[in-house]
Every structure is written in structure tokens, then in C-alpha cells.
Amino acid sequence: MSKIAVVVDSTSDLPAAERERLGLTMVPLNVHFGDEVLRDNLDITPTQFLERLAMSRQLPTTSQPSPALFEDAFRALAKNHDAVVAITLSSKLSGTYQSANIAAEAVSDVIRVEVIDSQSASVSLALQALRAAELAARSDDLDAVVQQLRAEIASYHLLFFADTLEFLQRGGRIGKAASMVGTVLKIKPLLRVDEGQVVPYERVRTRSKAIDGLVDFVLSMPHVGHLGILHDGNIPDADLIRDRVAAKVPADRVLYSQYGPVLGAHVGPGALGVSVFEGNAL
Amino acid sequence: MTTTDASPITAAVWDGPALLSALRVAEDALTANRDRINALNVFPVPDGDTGTNMALTMRAAIDEAVASTGGSTAVSQMADRVAYGALLGARGNSGVILSQILRGFAKALDDADAMDGRDLARALAGARDTAYKAVMKPVEGTMLTVIRVAAERAEASARRTPLLATVLDEALTGARQALADTPNLLDVLRQANVVDAGGQGIVVVLDAIDAYAHGREVAEAVAPPLAAPADVEALAGDTHGADAFGYCTNFMITGSAIPFDDVRAEIGSRGESAVIVGDDRIVKVHIHTEDPGALLTYAVRWGELSQIKIDNMNLQTQALRGDAPSHASPTMTGVAVVAVAAGDGIAAVMRSLGATAIVAGGQTMNPSIQDLLSAVEGVAADRVVVLPNNGNIVMAANQLPGLSKKEIRVVPTRSIPQGLAALTAFLADRELDANAMAMCEALGAVRSVEITTADKDATIDGVAVRHGDVIGLVDDRLVEAGDELVAVTIAALVHAMIEDAEVVTVITGADAPVDAGERLESALAGSHPSIAVEIVDGGQPHYDFLIAVE
Numbered sequence: 074m075s076k077i078a079v080v081v082d083s084t085s086d087l088p089a090a091e092r093e094r095l096g097l098t099m100v101p102l103n104v105h106f107g108d109e110v111l112r113d114n115l116d117i118t119p120t121q122f123l124e125r126l127a128m129s130r131q132l133p134t135t136s137q138p139s140p141a142l143f144e145d146a147f148r149a150l151a152k153n154h155d156a157v158v159a160i161t162l163s164s165k166l167s168g169t170y171q172s173a174n175i176a177a178e179a180v181s182d183v184i185r186v187e188v189i190d191s192q193s194a195s196v197s198l199a200l201q202a203l204r205a206a207e208l209a210a211r212s213d214d215l216d217a218v219v220q221q222l223r224a225e226i227a228s229y230h231l232l233f234f235a236d237t238l239e240f241l242q243r244g245g246r247i248g249k250a251a252s253m254v255g256t257v258l259k260i261k262p263l264l265r266v267d268e269g270q271v272v273p274y275e276r277v278r279t280r281s282k283a284i285d286g287l288v289d290f291v292l293s294m295p296h297v298g299h300l301g302i303l304h305d306g307n308i309p310d311a312d313l314i315r316d317r318v319a320a321k322v323p324a325d326r327v328l329y330s331q332y333g334p335v336l337g338a339h340v341g342p343g344a345l346g347v348s349v350f351e352g353n354a355l
Numbered sequence: 356m357t358t359t360d361a362s363p364i365t366a367a368v369w370d371g372p373a374l375l376s377a378l379r380v381a382e383d384a385l386t387a388n389r390d391r392i393n394a395l396n397v398f399p400v401p402d403g404d405t406g407t408n409m410a411l412t413m414r415a416a417i418d419e420a421v422a423s424t425g426g427s428t429a430v431s432q433m434a435d436r437v438a439y440g441a442l443l444g445a446r447g448n449s450g451v452i453l454s455q456i457l458r459g460f461a462k463a464l465d466d467a468d469a470m471d472g473r474d475l476a477r478a479l480a481g482a483r484d485t486a487y488k489a490v491m492k493p494v495e496g497t498m499l500t501v502i503r504v505a506a507e508r509a510e511a512s513a514r515r516t517p518l519l520a521t522v523l524d525e526a527l528t529g530a531r532q533a534l535a536d537t538p539n540l541l542d543v544l545r546q547a548n549v550v551d552a553g554g555q556g557i558v559v560v561l562d563a564i565d566a567y568a569h570g571r572e573v574a575e576a577v578a579p580p581l582a583a584p585a586d587v588e589a590l591a592g593d594t595h596g597a598d599a600f601g602y603c604t605n606f607m608i609t610g611s612a613i614p615f616d617d618v619r620a621e622i623g624s625r626g627e628s629a630v631i632v633g634d635d636r637i638v639k640v641h642i643h644t645e646d647p648g649a650l651l652t653y654a655v656r657w658g659e660l661s662q663i664k665i666d667n668m669n670l671q672t673q674a675l676r677g678d679a680p681s682h683a684s685p686t687m688t689g690v691a692v693v694a695v696a697a698g699d700g701i702a703a704v705m706r707s708l709g710a711t712a713i714v715a716g717g718q719t720m721n722p723s724i725q726d727l728l729s730a731v732e733g734v735a736a737d738r739v740v741v742l743p744n745n746g747n748i749v750m751a752a753n754q755l756p757g758l759s760k761k762e763i764r765v766v767p768t769r770s771i772p773q774g775l776a777a778l779t780a781f782l783a784d785r786e787l788d789a790n791a792m793a794m795c796e797a798l799g800a801v802r803s804v805e806i807t808t809a810d811k812d813a814t815i816d817g818v819a820v821r822h823g824d825v826i827g828l829v830d831d832r833l834v835e836a837g838d839e840l841v842a843v844t845i846a847a848l849v850h851a852m853i854e855d856a857e858v859v860t861v862i863t864g865a866d867a868p869v870d871a872g873e874r875l876e877s878a879l880a881g882s883h884p885s886i887a888v889e890i891v892d893g894g895q896p897h898y899d900f901l902i903a904v905e
Contacts, residue, residue: 103446105407110446134404136446140454168448175451175489257704258860259889260779275793276779278905279857282800 077209077218078150080159081202082138082169083113084194086303086333095206098146100159102169103136104334110136113335120306122334123342132243133338137168143176151184156215158187158222160202162194163269166246187219189226192269196301196330197231197348203299203328207355225352231266232274232290233303233346234283238262240341246271263287280343284313287347291318294349301328301348305337310345326354367519368469371433375420377567378437382417384563384573385410385556392559395552405552408450413560415444416457430470434461434478449498449553452486456502456557459485472522476513479506479526495641496540498553504533505561507623520568527561532627534558539603540641601626603666604647608638610658618657625650689783690790691736694774695722695744695752698895701771701862708778711736717745717771717895724751728758738762738787740794744774746831764791769831770803771862771895772903802851803830804902806844825899840867841874844900845882851904856886862893862901871899 081087083101092099101112104122106129111117113135117125126133143159150157159177164170170190177186189205191198201222208218235241237259261283263275277283291297291314300322304311308329315327332344369377385392385406392406419440420433438461441454463481467474483506487493508529512522537551538544544551566573604626608618613635626644638657644650647665654660694710696702697717705713712730716722731739739761743752746769756763764787768774780797781790809824820826820836827835827847834850837843853859859879863872872890879888893901 105404108407108411110411134407136408136450137448139443139445140451141443141445168451171448171490172445172451175455256707257891258708258775258779259858259887260708273782273784276782278776278779278860281857282905 076155076213077215078154078157079202079205079209080143080146080150080157080173081198081205082161082173083115083333084162084167084169084335085160085198085202086114086119086195086330086336087199087202088330091203091328095203095210097202097206098150100138100142100146100173102138102167102335104338105134105136107131111334114333117334119331119333119337122337123305126337126342132240133334135167135244135335135338137172140172140175140179143173144179147176147180147184147186151180154184155213156185156187158189158205158209158215158219160189160191160198160205160222162198163192163266164190165192165269166194166271185215187215189219189222190269191229192226193229193231193266193348195231195233195332195336195346195348196303196328197229197266199328199330200229200299200301200348200350201226204350211355225350228351230290230294230349230351231346232263232287232348233340233344234261234263234277234286235340236261236280236343237341240339241271244339246339284310284345287314287345288317291347291349292321294321294351296351296353297322297326297349298352298354299326299328299350301330301350303330303332303344303346303348305342305344306331307343307345314345314347368471369430369519370469371428371430374430374433374470375417375437377564378413378417378420380567380573381560381563382410382413384559385413387573388555388559392552392555395549395555405449405556408446408448409453409553409556409560412441412445412450412453416441416454419443429466429468430474431461431464431467434464437461449556452489452498452553453556455486455489456482459483470519472509472517472519473513475519475522475526476506476509479509482506494541496537496544497551498557500537500540501530501533501551501554501557505530505557520565523561523565523568527558527565530554530558530561601643601645602647603641603664604644604650605639605641605662605664606651606654606660607640607662608654608658608660609636611636613638613657618654621653622650625653689736690738690740690781690785690787691734691783692740692742692778692781693727693730693734694742694778695727695748696771696774696895698862698865698893700891700893701895701901704775704862704891704893705778708775709781709783710742710778716748721745721747721751724754724758727752727755731755731759731761731763736761739764740781740787740791741765742768742774742777742794744768744771746770762787764788766791766794766798768798770805771893771901772801772803772860773798775860775903776801776905800905802904804828804844804847804851804900804904805898806840806847806900806902807898809836840871840899841878844875844902845878848879848902848904851902853883853886853904856883856904858887858889858903858905860889860891860903860905862891862895862903864899864901865894865896867899875900 080098083099101115103110103112147157159173161170161173173188177188191201205222212218260276260278263283263286265272265274275286302311302314311329389406389410393404416437420436423436438457441457445451445454459481460478463478483503486499486502493499505526509522509526512525534550534554537554563573615635618638622640626642691711693712694705695714695716696705702713711734714722714726714730741752741755743749749767752765766777768777776797777794780793805828809820809822809826812822813820815833818833818836824836825840825843827843829847829851835843835846876888876890
């Protein structure tokens with residue numbers, strides 16, 4: 074048992090099996106349908122969510138976990154760990170980081186918690202959490218682990234496209250990519266998460282061009298140490314990307330991630346993306 | 356509301372159950388105003404809907420307090436239970452801050468059995484301090500400002516009277532004024548012409564508590580946003596509300612050993628809507644005052660003044676009430692696009708994709724180089740991409756780089772569909788050459804289909820055409836002639852290899868039959884169901900359909 078525990082929020086959408094294998098603790102955000110509040114991935118699965126989204130006239134909204142939820146997780150871990158590193162999605166996209174910080178301070182007399190702002194989201198957050206688990210398994214020096222994780226944040230690059238900008242626009246997370254909204258023609262926007270914010274990368278008209286854009290992005294990287302592929306359950310499209318970059322990235326360095334309800338509320342159905350980690354495997 | 360209100364006051368001091376009753380009224384008010392508070396949200400929002408989140412947080416706070424009754428009736432213990440419930444149930448940023456407000460409120464009550472006006476002022480001050488600490492980078496113009504001003508007013512009032520209802524009145528008045536001022540402190544609010552949603556939530560809560568104290572109806576109804584965010588341009592500029600008066604005065608004092616609390620109190624007493632932050636070395640001031648000169652004379656005693664900005668709000672108010680504000684010309688820091696187009700609809704599509712200026716022209720009305728040059732010189736950017744959008748205009752466009760000091764790249768689009776494909780690849784904040792390259796590459800992925808009417812008998816490219824026939828061209832090559840618009844169009848699309856296409860964009864002309872677009876759409880839905888078809892009213896002359904096949 075590692076002395077350093079790793080906590081990550083549910084927007085990492087790490088598969089449960091992967092979390093259990095590495096002993097990661099997941100704290101869920103919430104998705105709201107009107108007054109009904111559901112915990113991300115726990116009370117509603119990604120597939121159930123997309124089905125409900127298709128039926129619902131009302132668009133869902135999301136909210137960060139309460140500080141108490143993080144606090145509970147930290148206190149539980151304090152029983153058999155010396156320290157916690159908690160990684161959250163970008164503080165510019167959500168208050169989750171803030172909740173985690175409030176909780177970290179509240180438990181400071183019980184256990185030391187370092188909260189890291191991933192400045193990214195989704196499968197980039199998942200790759201960072203896996204990295205944290207690997208580092209924590211090899212070291213019990215919290216400062217060293219945290220320092221390395223923070224130093225590597227800029228090495229994760231998330232590029233994705235949404236089938237429509239509607240959800241990102243209504244969710245308010247579109248940031249600088251707002252310039253892509255309001256076109257008379259329907260477009261497929263390729264978006265990047267850069268320094269924690271969503272920024273425009275490229276506009277194309279068709280899904281296949283958008284997939285080309287993702288593939289070209291991966292192939293343009295000098296080095297790919299770990300690749301994440303974000304999908305909505307559409308495995309054939311994820312396979313297509315994996316196969317087209319196979320010369321650059323061996324299949325065992327590829328993580329598939331089906332995005333969950335909270336991310337789904339912001340990107341809608343049909344989104345696809347890649348996250349590149351430029352660093353080297355341990 | 357006045358402090359001499361004749362309405363009955365429930366009690367001089369509140370115990371725990373009284374506080375709970377007041378908070379129940381507050382929860383009802385939040386729930387009643389939930390949608391209207393939600394509507395105040397402007398992006399970028401940190402998380403979710405403010406009204407919903409605050410109402411749910413308050414409900415959780417009260418549920419917890421009710422569930423754990425049976426203990427003491429001390430106001431401090433009730434506040435503790437409420438605060439605990441809020442922390443458990445906090446949703447969204449606004450809910451988290453509300454929970455911190457309740458936590459600070461409870462903490463400051465210490466172990467008081469009952470609460471009078473002075474206790475309330477102390478509790479609000481505690482609420483303010485805890486809320487500010489919970490936020491890593493406190494931003495003024497948010498609910499923090501509203502709770503802070505409320506606390507300050509309550510503290511000032513409590514120095515004069517221990518009456519709970521009176522102190523509450525003052526806190527509410529302060530909160531309302533601070534709320535009204537939030538658009539002056541936060542650009543994003545001003546641009547959207549709304550007050551801060553979380554601040555509005557705080558005002559709703561304080562109003563409800565105050566109403567309970569006086570035994571009156573809850574007054575606070577949230578006004579809808581004054582204007583939709585789409586009206587941003589018309590409202591840009593450093594203006595205050597239509598009823599603002601005096602001088603909006605901003606400055607900074609830099610000194611040493613500034614008695615900050617005294618200075619803040621003194622400056623604050625000289626005007627309205629004060630936001631004064633700082634410490635013993637730097638004090639930053641925003642205030643509306645009738646006499647900025649006297650204020651600066653006072654301030655300069657404590658150190659050097661800088662960042663002095665004084666605006667006459669009376670004049671701004673008059674300007675707001677007078678003529679419609681003039682639109683300043685947009686300032687472009689990136690790359691601009693000048694595109695040639697005929698037809699209002701096409702121009703609108705091109706503008707929506709980022710074209711800065713449209714030069715009227717096309718097949719039978721080629722613009723002059725001077726027309727193009729004027730448009731290039733007229734845009735506010737020094738780097739310009741030009742899209743001729745017609746084979747007959749490409750050469751004219753190619754002359755532009757030698758005639759202007761601006762950096763110009765011509766992307767040789769030979770048709771409107773090519774122009775749309777190029778514009779789709781355009782991003783205003785990308786380098787000029789990177790844009791030009793991406794836009795040129797995009798041309799390779801689109802085939803242009805043009806449907807028009809033959810104006811003479813001819814045989815072209817092996818196709819016999821009679822005067823009046825509908826004819827179809829693919830990338831400037833005649834491929835089809837016939838007498839029925841949709842049939843000819845479908846045939847031309849087959850020549851354009853529609854079976855490989857993913858998106859077909861159909862731009863209907865000014866002279867096309869009204870139902871032509873619909874008929875084509877349903878025909879394509881039957882023959883090629885997997886293709887996305889988009890119909891746009893282009894309004895161009897001569898061409899019934901301009902079609903981009905991608």
C-alpha cells in the first residue's frame with residue numbers, strides 16, 4: 074500500500090477497473106436535470122445519460138462536488154495513508170479545484186493534501202491521474218511527486234471536436250472559442266484545451282475531416298509517451314484513430330475513455346478527442 | 356424602506372427557532388426567484404446555474420437544521436447546524452460561497468443564546484471574512500462585494516443601535532446598492548448588462564430575512580436582465596446605470612503606515628457605491644462622489660496618488676438617455692478577410708464565418724481593383740486575406756499586394772462554394788500565412804456546383820443547350836442541361852460525385868422558385884439519406900443554386 078493516495082474527480086472518466094487496479098479514489102461532480110441531482114458516473118452511466126439527453130427537452134446542467142465530499146474522501150484515506158494528491162479538472166472550467174482546496178484545508182490537521190489544477194479535463198486528466206498513481210507507487214515523498222506532476226502539466230495536449238457547439242455554448246465553457254459560434258453554416262469545431270481554457274484550433278465542415286484533424290495532431294507531435302482517446306461509446310471511431318497513429322504510438326500506450334454525464338452535458342453526443350502526453354513512460 | 360417603518364417587528368432578539376424561520380423565508384424567496392437569478396448568468400460562468408445552486412444549498416442547510424432539532428434553542432447552535440447543512444449541500448461556486456457565508460456567520464456568533472442587532476453585525480462581518488478567505492482570488496463585483504457592503508453597513512448601524520430590524524434594514528440597503536454597482540466593477544456583467552447573479556441571490560436572502568423581521572411581505576423580486584447579451588456593442592463604454600449621478604472616481608494611494616480602516620471609513624463616508632481595498636501600503640478606491648477634488652485632497656495626505664480616473668456620470672447618464680450610442684469601429688488585432696459576394700444571404704454567411712468586409716460583385720458585375728483596394732484599406736487590420744470568389748476576379752485580386760502597404764494574401768477562390776470552404780478554415784487569431792495556407796488547402800476538399808439558365812443555344816463540353824434550359828456546371832465545366840431545376844441539379848450533383856460527399860450546402864438564389872430548396876432537399880434525402888444537406892437563402896442573382904459538395 075502506497076503511503077500517498079491519489080484522488081481525481083469524475084470528469085477524468087477513468088474506467089472503474091483501471092481505478093481499482095491503481096487504488097485511485099474518484100470524487101463525482103453532479104449533473105442536474107431540473108431539480109434532480111445525479112452523481113456523475115455513479116447515479117447515471119454515460120449510456121443512460123446520452124439516452125436521457127436525447128429524450129429530454131430540458132438541457133442538463135452540472136455542478137462541482139461539495140467540499141464535504143472531498144473532505145469525506147480525504148478523511149477516509151487518512152486512515153491508511155500519509156498524504157493525498159488530488160487532481161482536478163481545470164479551475165478555469167469548474168469550481169471543483171476550489172472545493173478540493175477548501176476540503177484540503179479543513180482536513181489539514183488530519184492529513185496533508187496537495188491539490189493540483191490539471192489545467193485540462195477529460196482524458197488528459199485521466200492520464201495525469203494515472204501518472205500520479207505510478208509516481209505515488211514508487212515514492213513516498215509527496216513534495217517530489219507533486220513537483221513532478223506540476224512540472225509535466227504543460228506536456229498534456231487535449232484536442233477534441235463536438236458534433237455541435239450548442240452544448241458548449243449553453244454550458245458557458247467555450248471561452249475564446251466563442252468566436253466559432255453564430256455561423257450560419259453548421260461547422261465542426263476542433264477545440265483545444267490550452268492553459269486550462271477551451272480555445273479554437275480549427276473549423277471543418279465534416280466529421281471525417283475532424284477525425285483527420287485529430288490524427289494529424291497526434292502525428293505532428295515529436296514524441297507521444299501516452300495517448301488518450303475520448304469517445305462517446307463509438308468504439309469504431311476510436312479504433313480508427315488508434316490504427317491511424319499506430320506507427321507513432323503502440324497500442325499498449327493508448328487509453329480509451331468514454332466520456333461521462335458531466336462532460337456529456339457540456340459537449341453533447343458525438344464528440345471525439347485525443348490527449349497526447351509528450352513525456353516518457355516511467 | 357425606512358427604519359421608522361410602522362410595521363410590526365417580530366422580536367427584539369432572535370433565538371435559534373427565529374433564525375430558522377427567517378432562513379425558511381429566505382429559501383422560499385430563493386426558490387421563487389430561482390429562474391430569474393439563473394437568467395442573470397453570463398458566460399464564462401464557473402459552474403452551473405446560480406439561482407438553482409443557491410436555492411438547493413439553502414434547502415440543504417435548513418433540512419439539516421430541522422433534522423437535528425431537539426437540542427438547544429440557542430441561536431449560535433442553530434447557525435452551526437445550518438452552516439453544517441450548507442457545507443454538505445453546497446452546489447456550484449455560488450453555493451459554496453453561500454455555505455462559507457453561513458459558516459462565518461455561525462462562527463462569529465460564538466455561543467450566543469440570542470442575537471440582537473450588534474450580534475447580527477458581528478455575524479455578518481464574520482460571514483464576509485470567511486467568504487473572502489474561501490475564494491483564492493476574490494473578485495469585486497460579485498456576491499463577495501454584496502456581503503461585504505452589507506456587513507459594513509450593518510457594523511456602522513450597530514454602533515448606533517442594537518435594534519435587530521434596524522441593523523437588518525441597513526444591511527439590506529447596503530447590499531442593494533452594492534448589487535446595483537456590480538456591473539461597474541466587472542466588465543463581463545457590464546457587457547451583458549446584468550447585475551451579478553450570486554449578489555442578487557444574497558440580496559434576495561437579506562430581503563427575505565428583513566421581511567420576516569418586520570412581518571412584511573417579501574419585496575425582492577429579481578428584475579429580468581436589462582438586455583440580451585447580443586446587445587453588448589450598444590452598451591460598451593464606461594457607463595453607469597441610468598440613475599447614476601456625480602463622479603465615478605478611481606485612484607490608488609501608495610504610502611507607508613496608512614491607517615487603512617480609518618481611511619476606508621473616511622473615504623467611504625464621502626460618497627456611494629464605495630469599493631475600497633488594500634492595506635497599510637496600498638489603497639485602491641472606487642467611489643461615486645459629488646466632490647472628487649475634496650476626496651483627492653484628503654487622499655493625498657496618506658501617500659502618492661496614481662491611476663486616477665474620474666468620469667462624470669451625469670454626462671454619461673444624459674448620453675444614455677439621448678441618442679442611440681454610436682458604434683465604435685471594431686479594432687482588429689488579427690487577420691481580416693475581404694470577400695467578394697453578390698446577394699445579402701451569401702454576405703451574411705460569409706460575415707458569420709469571419710469575413711470582415713464584403714465587396715459587392717460576382718459573375719456579371721466584377722468589382723474593380725479600386726473597389727477591392729478600398730475594402731482592403733478600409734479594414735482595421737494590417738494583414739488581409741482576399742477571397743475573389745469568382746474566376747473572373749482572381750486576377751484583379753492578384754494586383755492588390757503591389758498596390759497596398761498592407762500584407763495581403765490572395766486565396767484564389769473561383770466560386771462562392773470555394774469561398775465558403777476557405778472561410779470555414781479561417782481563424783482570426785492565427786498567423787496570416789498559416790491562415791492563407793489552411794484556406795488554400797480547404798479548396799481541394801470542395802466541389803462547386805452551379806445551376807443557372809442558358810441565355811443562348813450552344814453546345815459546350817459536348818452538351819447541347821437551348822436558350823432557356825436549366826444548366827448545371829461542376830467546377831466551371833458544363834455537365835448537364837434540361838428543363839427541370841431539381842432534376843438537372845441532381846444530375847449535376849452526380850457528376851460532382853455526390854456519393855462520396857458528407858455535407859452538401861445549397862445556396863438558393865433570388866430568382867429560384869420559393870419551394871426549390873425544399874424540393875431539392877427532399878429529393879436528396881430520398882436518394883442520399885446519409886448526406887447532411889444544408890439549405891441557405893443566399894439571395895444571389897442569376898444562379899438558382901450554388902452548391903458546395905464536401
